[in-house]
Amino acid sequence: xxxxxxxxxxxxxxxxxxxxxxxxxxxxxxxxxxxxxxxxxxxxxxxxxxxxxxxxxxxxxxxxxxxxxxxxxxxxxxxxxxxxxxxxxxxxxxxxxxxxxxxxxxxxxxxxxxxxxxxxxxxxxxxxxxxxxxxxxxxxxxxxxxxxxxxxxxxxxxxxxxxxxxxxxxxxxxxxxxxxxxxxxxxxxxxxxxxxxxxxxxxxxxxxxxxxxxxxxxxxxxxxxxxxxxxxxxxxxxxxxxxxxxxxxxxxxxxxxxxxxxxxxxxxxxxxxxxxxxxxxxxxxxxxxxxxxxxxxxxxxxxxxxxxxxxxxxxxxxxxxxxxxxxxxxxxxxxxxxxxxxxxxxxxxxxxxxxxxxxxxxxxxxxxxxxxxxxxxxxxxxxxxxxxxxxxxxxxxxxxxxxxxxxxxxxxxxxxxxxxxxxxxxxxxxxxxxxxxxxxxxxxxxxxxxxxxxxxxxxxxxxxxxxxxxxxxxxxxxx
Numbered sequence: 174x175x176x177x178x179x180x181x182x183x184x185x186x187x188x189x190x191x192x193x194x195x196x197x198x199x200x201x202x203x204x205x206x207x208x209x210x211x212x213x214x215x216x217x218x219x220x221x222x223x224x225x226x227x228x229x230x231x232x233x234x235x236x237x238x239x240x241x242x243x244x245x246x247x248x249x250x251x252x253x254x255x256x257x258x259x260x261x262x263x264x265x266x267x268x269x270x271x272x273x274x275x276x277x278x279x280x281x282x283x284x285x286x287x288x289x290x291x292x293x294x295x296x297x298x299x300x301x302x303x304x305x306x307x308x309x310x311x312x313x314x315x316x317x318x319x320x321x322x323x324x325x326x327x328x329x330x331x332x333x334x335x336x337x338x339x340x341x342x343x344x345x346x347x348x349x350x351x352x353x354x355x356x357x358x359x360x361x362x363x364x365x366x367x368x369x370x371x372x373x374x375x376x377x378x379x380x381x382x383x384x385x386x387x388x389x390x391x392x393x394x395x396x397x398x399x400x401x402x403x404x405x406x407x408x409x410x411x412x413x414x415x416x417x418x419x420x421x422x423x424x425x426x427x428x429x430x431x432x433x434x435x436x437x438x439x440x441x442x443x444x445x446x447x448x449x450x451x452x453x454x455x456x457x458x459x460x461x462x463x464x465x466x467x468x469x470x471x472x473x474x475x476x477x478x479x480x481x482x483x484x485x486x487x488x489x490x491x492x493x494x495x496x497x498x499x500x501x502x503x504x505x506x507x508x509x510x511x512x513x514x515x516x517x518x519x520x521x522x523x524x525x526x527x528x529x530x531x532x533x534x535x536x537x538x539x540x541x542x543x544x545x546x547x548x549x550x551x552x553x554x555x556x557x558x559x560x561x562x563x564x565x566x567x568x569x570x571x572x573x574x575x576x577x578x579x580x581x582x583x584x585x586x587x588x589x590x591x592x593x594x595x596x597x598x599x600x601x602x603x604x605x606x607x608x609x610x611x612x613x614x615x616x617x618x619x620x621x622x623x624x625x626x627x628x629x630x631x632x633x634x635x636x637x638x639x640x641x642x643x644x645x646x647x648x649x650x651x652x
Contacts, residue, residue: 228559228563229327229330230326230327230330230556230559230560230562230563231325231327231559232325232552232553232555232556232559233555233556233559233560233563235552235556236272236273236275236552236553236556236557236560237272237273239273239274240552241273241274241275241552241553241556242273242274242275243274243275243276244275244276244551244553245275245276245277245278245553246275246276246277246278246300246301246551246553246554246557247278247280247299247300247301248266248277248278248279248280248299248300248301248302248303248545248557249279249280249281249282249285249289249299249301249302249303250262250279250280250281250282250285250302250303250543251281251282251283251285251286251303251305252281253281253283254281254282254283256281256500257497257500258281258497258500258576259279259281260573261570261573262279262281262570263279263281264569264570264573265566265569265570265572265573266279267569268565268566268569269557269560269566273553273556275553275556275557277557280299283406284406284407286309286407286620287407289302293313293318293548298318298548298549299548299549300547300548300549300551300554300557301545301546301547301548301554301557301558302545302546302548303354303543303544303545304351304543304544304545304546305541305542305543305544305612306611306612306613306616306619306620307342307343307345307351307544307608307612307613308612308613308614308615308616308618308619308620309616309620310343310345310350310351310544310546311345311350312615312616313350313546314345314346314348314350315345318548319350319546319547319548320350320546320547320548320549320550321348321349321350322348322349322350322351322352322547322558323347323348323349325555326349326352326555326558326559327559328340328349330562331349331352331562334562334563334564334580334581334582335353335579335580335581336356336579336581336600336606338606338608339353339356339542339579342542342544342608342613343544350546350547351544351545351546352544352545352558352561352562353542353543353544353579354542354543354544354545354561354566354567354578354579355542355543355567355570355576355577355578355579356540356541356542356543356576356577356578356579356600357495357496357497357540357541357542357576357577357596358495358496358538358539358540358577358596358599358600359415359419359493359494359495359539359540359541359609360419360526360527360537360538360539360540360599361493361494361495361496361524361525361526361527361596361599362376362383362491362492362493362524362525362526362527363478363481363491363492363493363494363498363522363523363524364376364490364491364492364522364523364524364525365481365482365487365490365521365522366520366521366522366523367521368486368487368490369490372393372395374386374389374390374490376523376525377525377528378525378526378528379528379529380423380451380528380529380530382528383528384454384455386398387399387455387458387461387491390490391460391461395486395487395490396463396480396486396487396488396489396490397460397461397462397463397464397480397488397489397490398461398489398490398491399455399456399461399462399463399489399490399491399492400462400463400477400478400480400481400489400490400491400492401455401456401462401463401468401469401477401492401493402468402469402470402471402472402473402474402476402477403469403470403474403627403628403631404470404471404472404473404474405473405474406473408620408624409470409624409625409628410623410624410625410626410627410628411611411620411624412474412494413452413456413624413627413628413630413631414609414610414611414619414623414624414627415493415539415609415611416452416456416493417445417448417449417452417627418430418539418607418609418610418611419493419527419537419539419607420448420451420452420530421433421444421445421448421610422534422537422539422605422607423527423528423529423530423531423534423537424444424447424448424451424530424531424534425444425447425448425534426534427534427537427605427607429442429444430607430610433445433610434610434611434613434614434619435613436614436649439646440618440623440642440645440646440649441639441642441643441645441646445642446638446639446642449630449638449642450638451530453635453638456469456631456635457634457635462489463480463488463489465634466631466632466634469631470628470631470632474494474501475498475501476501477492477494477498478492478494478498478501478502481522482502482515482516493527495541496518496576496577496592496593496596497576499516499518499522499592502515502516502522517591518590518591518592519590519591519592520591523591524592524595526599534604534605535604535605536602536603536604537603537604537605537606537607538599538600538603538605538606538607539607539609540600540606540607540608540609541608541609541612542579542608542609545558545561562580563580564578564580564582564583567580567583568583568587571583571587571588571593572587576593577593577596577597577600585597585598611623611624615649615650617648617650618645618648618649618650621648622644622645622648623645626641626642626644626645629641
């Protein structure tokens with residue numbers, strides 16, 4: 174019966190995939206040593222022709238046949254327990270549980286990176302773990318802690334199924350160690366729709382227009398143009414690194430971005446310092462950022478936008494943040510169901526594309542993503558990881574709580590919420606997709622001195638840029 178239910182699901186998915194046309198657009202993915210591309214108008218390969226009840230993955234087929242029924246797999250991730258992402262992901266695992274009889278124990282946690290490292294060091298690593306930073310994956314792989322997936326995983330199929338570049342991002346020294354499950358788009362700025370309309374403000378399309386709008390808000394006496402903060406528990410500073418990366422993609426060629434995170438140019442290269450100067454125009458201009466640098470450094474990122482929703486009217490008007498931020502709007506933080514969000518994306522609050530700075534660099538998009546890595550090699554663990562690579566797995570999560578999948582076989586009409594429909598189109602039309610550089614740097618820098626250096630820079634109100642960036646450069650590991 175379990176196999177029958179799975180067969181029906183695969184048939185339905187095949188019909189959806191068969192109806193899915195090309196997405197158009199021309200995209201360069203910047204991430205890893207190469208810059209793979211997808212050609213405009215090129216239709217992605219799908220698995221629509223796969224026999225019903227079978228998948229391109231060996232252990233998953235055996236699991237569907239009941240070979241591993243009664244076994245269990247532990248999977249951990251860095252999402253807040255009972256939060257929106259954790260709840261929807263756990264629900265998305267249910268089709269796998271139902272089809273295979275494998276018990277999946279999912280454990281989300283907030284203090285994630287430290288807890289995971291402690292478990293690995295103590296010889297008690299989970300079966301599967303979510304990792305956001307390729308540099309961290311590489312560290313675990315170099316230490317011999319991870320299973321080399323290339324020895325059994327259908328890498329050719331994965332390469333066909335995912336947006337160009339993501340297999341390379343999950344690889345180290347030519348071998349696959351991580352399977353990407355989700356991606357996000359960071360190149361967006363949220364704003365209150367009615368507030369803009371009431372004051373005659375228009376979403377800007379250029380950097381100059383965005384600066385002019387900021388000046389107009391100040392001149393109108395409407396509070397501060399920008400909602401910005403970077404306090405994030407054990408990960409303070411990453412919001413600032415996102416700004417640096419997004420601006421660099423708009424002020425320098427894609428190869429500069431790649432050379433920067435690969436340390437082929439110094440961290441404080443003149444191109445990078447120029448990006449910091451552009452960032453200073455917003456972060457450190459008096460009256461631009463709500464509460465100034467003290468608020469920026471001391472306020473939790475989930476509370477950044479609270480002044481935008483002040484009952485007396487917006488006290489700050491624009492926030493640059495990815496599509497997950499609506500889950501923190503309102504008095505009750507981290508909503509599980511988007512229907513419960515007090516300020517509806519697309520109705521009350523919208524977003525615009527973080528504008529181009531230099532036209533010659535087109536419309537770049539900055540994004541990140543989460544991969545799953547494998548610490549323990551058992552057939553049932555392999556089966557779950559293979560399931561996470563399928564379009565059906567992605568669709569199951571999208572139905573329960575939106576995100577953008579790197580799997581090209583997920584039909585665009587699967588995205589039904591305002592953020593995801595707009596973001597999937599934005600990705601398709603991007604001239605460059607830059608993966609979060611701090612996640613591609615060695616963890617001691619990307620999630621270490623880069624983050625902490627940006628906190629120091631904000632505390633100094635933008636002073637001492639060259640000295641702070643030099644200290645980050647000096648922290649780069651030898652070799």
